[in-house]
Amino acid sequence: MQPLRVALGERTYPIHIGAGLLDDAQIYAPHLRAGMVAVLSDRKVAPLYLARVRKALEKIGARVLEVVIEDGERAKSWATLDRVFDALLVARCGRDSLLVALGGGVIGDLGGFAAATYQRGIPFLQVPTTLLAQVDSSVGGKTAINHARGKNMIGAFHQPLAVIADVATLDSLPERELRAGIAEVIKHGFILDPVFVEWLETNIEKLLARDRGALAHAVWRSCELKARVVAEDEREAGLRAILNFGHTFGHAIEAGAGYGEWLHGEAIAVGMVMAAELSARAGTLRREEAERVTRLVARAGLPVRGPKLPLERYLELIQVDKKAAAGKVRFILLEGMGRAVLRGDIDAQLVRESIAAAVQ
Amino acid sequence: MQPLRVALGERTYPIHIGAGLLDDAQIYAPHLRAGMVAVLSDRKVAPLYLARVRKALEKIGARVLEVVIEDGERAKSWATLDRVFDALLVARCGRDSLLVALGGGVIGDLGGFAAATYQRGIPFLQVPTTLLAQVDSSVGGKTAINHARGKNMIGAFHQPLAVIADVATLDSLPERELRAGIAEVIKHGFILDPVFVEWLETNIEKLLARDRGALAHAVWRSCELKARVVAEDEREAGLRAILNFGHTFGHAIEAGAGYGEWLHGEAIAVGMVMAAELSARAGTLRREEAERVTRLVARAGLPVRGPKLPLERYLELIQVDKKAAAGKVRFILLEGMGRAVLRGDIDAQLVRESIAAAVQ
Numbered sequence: 258m259q260p261l262r263v264a265l266g267e268r269t270y271p272i273h274i275g276a277g278l279l280d281d282a283q284i285y286a287p288h289l290r291a292g293m294v295a296v297l298s299d300r301k302v303a304p305l306y307l308a309r310v311r312k313a314l315e316k317i318g319a320r321v322l323e324v325v326i327e328d329g330e331r332a333k334s335w336a337t338l339d340r341v342f343d344a345l346l347v348a349r350c351g352r353d354s355l356l357v358a359l360g361g362g363v364i365g366d367l368g369g370f371a372a373a374t375y376q377r378g379i380p381f382l383q384v385p386t387t388l389l390a391q392v393d394s395s396v397g398g399k400t401a402i403n404h405a406r407g408k409n410m411i412g413a414f415h416q417p418l419a420v421i422a423d424v425a426t427l428d429s430l431p432e433r434e435l436r437a438g439i440a441e442v443i444k445h446g447f448i449l450d451p452v453f454v455e456w457l458e459t460n461i462e463k464l465l466a467r468d469r470g471a472l473a474h475a476v477w478r479s480c481e482l483k484a485r486v487v488a489e490d491e492r493e494a495g496l497r498a499i500l501n502f503g504h505t506f507g508h509a510i511e512a513g514a515g516y517g518e519w520l521h522g523e524a525i526a527v528g529m530v531m532a533a534e535l536s537a538r539a540g541t542l543r544r545e546e547a548e549r550v551t552r553l554v555a556r557a558g559l560p561v562r563g564p565k566l567p568l569e570r571y572l573e574l575i576q577v578d579k580k581a582a583a584g585k586v587r588f589i590l591l592e593g594m595g596r597a598v599l600r601g602d603i604d605a606q607l608v609r610e611s612i613a614a615a616v617q
Numbered sequence: 618m619q620p621l622r623v624a625l626g627e628r629t630y631p632i633h634i635g636a637g638l639l640d641d642a643q644i645y646a647p648h649l650r651a652g653m654v655a656v657l658s659d660r661k662v663a664p665l666y667l668a669r670v671r672k673a674l675e676k677i678g679a680r681v682l683e684v685v686i687e688d689g690e691r692a693k694s695w696a697t698l699d700r701v702f703d704a705l706l707v708a709r710c711g712r713d714s715l716l717v718a719l720g721g722g723v724i725g726d727l728g729g730f731a732a733a734t735y736q737r738g739i740p741f742l743q744v745p746t747t748l749l750a751q752v753d754s755s756v757g758g759k760t761a762i763n764h765a766r767g768k769n770m771i772g773a774f775h776q777p778l779a780v781i782a783d784v785a786t787l788d789s790l791p792e793r794e795l796r797a798g799i800a801e802v803i804k805h806g807f808i809l810d811p812v813f814v815e816w817l818e819t820n821i822e823k824l825l826a827r828d829r830g831a832l833a834h835a836v837w838r839s840c841e842l843k844a845r846v847v848a849e850d851e852r853e854a855g856l857r858a859i860l861n862f863g864h865t866f867g868h869a870i871e872a873g874a875g876y877g878e879w880l881h882g883e884a885i886a887v888g889m890v891m892a893a894e895l896s897a898r899a900g901t902l903r904r905e906e907a908e909r910v911t912r913l914v915a916r917a918g919l920p921v922r923g924p925k926l927p928l929e930r931y932l933e934l935i936q937v938d939k940k941a942a943a944g945k946v947r948f949i950l951l952e953g954m955g956r957a958v959l960r961g962d963i964d965a966q967l968v969r970e971s972i973a974a975a976v977q
Binding site: 342346373374375407411412414492576 | 695699702703706707709733734735736737738759760761764765766767769770771772773774852853936
């Protein structure tokens with residue numbers, strides 16, 4: 258399978274998608290440099306795949322440093338990042354070092370931010386081992402850690418040299434995380450491609466059964482759709498905001514429930530239901546199409562109702578979201594299936610009603 | 618006075634140099650955006666200039682948030698940075714906010730890094746109030762904080778929208794800091810411009826007496842020389858490394874003596890003496906030229922001898938410096954006055970001797 262290209266001028270990079278790529282030394286080879294290769298992973302993923310990545314890297318002569326951190330969203334903190342910096346400094350990693358982020362979204366975000374800021378920036382490879390990371394974090398160059406006052410508040414745009422998405426690693430993914438990844442796959446359909454939504458409506462059971470062909474197609478198409486948006490708007494000045502469909506509500510759910518309680522994809526699933534509901538109430542989406550959104554989310558085994566928090570708490574959490582422009586919250590709505598729009602003029606009452614309609 | 622332009626393609630920005638610019642609302646005006654303007658300063662600088670900057674900004678309709686942190690190199694830490702993030706988040710600063718870094722090098726470095734990473738990057742203005750910051754930090758887009766294991770180890774390249782260098786603010790600068798700033802001015806002559814070195818040899822007393830004309834010329838010429846190098850090598854891939862002349866030794870002195878004990882410029886002054894000594898010993902610089910380096914540094918009232926640390930401690934500290942490539946330390950030597958070269962093949966014994974020759 259030819260790699261997919263994310264077209265970003267001199268920062269253009271390939272995404273390799275396929276089964277068994279983890280062991281393919283030739284995929285890593287073009288990116289090796291003179292210095293150390295620091296492979297960052299977490300306590301869950303490292304025992305499964307780190308030795309294989311190390312072996313492939315050593316085959317082509319790399320000096321490998323292993324950096325293993327705790328797993329889970331809570332690890333996306335300054336404290337963990339500082340431990341990573343410490344490991345790199347103790348091992349005397351210079352600017353000619355390469356960082357390999359082996360794991361899910363947390364490893365990709367934190368590892369990418371470590372690479373973006375260690376000695377003012379070193380190159381890195383993404384080796385995503387969850388569906389969510391393969392379809393989402395691996396395209397776009399967004400890296401970040403969380404702040405006590407909000408998710409992903411501290412970060413940078415830093416593109417990887419390449420992404421290696423080995424769909425065979427999805428075999429080890431817990432059921433719940435598989436579904437959370439499907440949330441982002443579905444999202445790309447909702448905002449960009451009605452034909453892909455139909456494909457998903459037909460093939461959702463295959464994805465849940467981990468059919469490799471279906472998974473590879475879903476990863477490929479998701480990355481392709483997202484890459485097209487990112488290529489047009491690398492720094493998130495405009496168009497790219499549509500990729501945050503469901504995220505304004507979703508981030509509020511994650512923060513309100515306590516980071517780590519809800520998986521990102523689960524929160525986004527409910528967020529999409531809320532955003533579709535808001536689209537229907539704001540008159541941009543027909544009621545039946547909003548129901549199609551809810552139905553597909555439910556068929557993927559994802560939640561369609563948010564945690565039972567006071568309505569005021571939801572609203573408060575939404576205010577602090579990064580998409581707030583000049584104190585005014587902008588929402589991403591659907592204007593029909595496969596077409597998203599950014600709106601800054603949404604009546605607060607409609608927002609309240611849409612949240613209330615989708616809370617447990 | 619026309620602003621100097623730092624040519625960096627779409628990131629090209631002006632440096633305004635002159636007396637009284639702090640109060641000139643029209644200089645800030647082109648850079649205002651919809652959101653808040655967060656003015657970051659420290660406890661020493663804020664009482665002197667913050668009200669004036671605030672007044673100029675408010676005159677053109679800005680909503681101003683003041684963020685005042687402790688002063689000194691110790692403030693260049695994650696803990697302080699986190700307090701800045703906290704203030705920005707509490708005030709609901711969005712991505713359309715502007716950060717103004719009002720102060721010396723610490724404020725510029727920390728403020729620039731805050732701007733580089735807050736919500737993955739917001740724009741910022743540099744308003745340097747020390748000579749060091751005016752001639753050094755304001756050109757190049759280097760931002761950073763320190764790590765327990767090394768200075769400036771965590772950072773980013775993030776160009777300001779503009780630099781406002783008000784030479785009248787140098788009136789309030791302590792004598793010792795004025796001299797530390799002159800160290801970087803001199804450095805630009807040593808590595809790039811023999812004519813400027815001659816001008817400095819003639820005018821060093823005027824600079825020490827804070828003659829405004831002499832200071833404005835020194836700031837202008839330093840920024841111009843540095844800007845030329847940065848324009849050719851924005852990401853420090855090669856040429857730009859020569860700007861670190863004296864810094865390999867200088868950083869070791871700062872770290873070895875404990876951050877904050879030596880001013881950056883003082884450490885760099887001794888670092889340049891050591892680097893000139895090394896150049897003479899390595900045979901790239903005539904002995905008389907090395908002595909010219911030491912003499913000008915001494916005439917500027919700067920130290921020419923490093924702190925009394927064990928030689929082994931110096932060598933250990935040099936190893937961890939960012940310029941270490943693949944474990945091998947590269948040194949910036951002079952090949953004649955006004956011409957620098959990067960060398961990775963320097964015998965460790967010569968390094969020892971050069972340090973020993975310039976230690977108290």
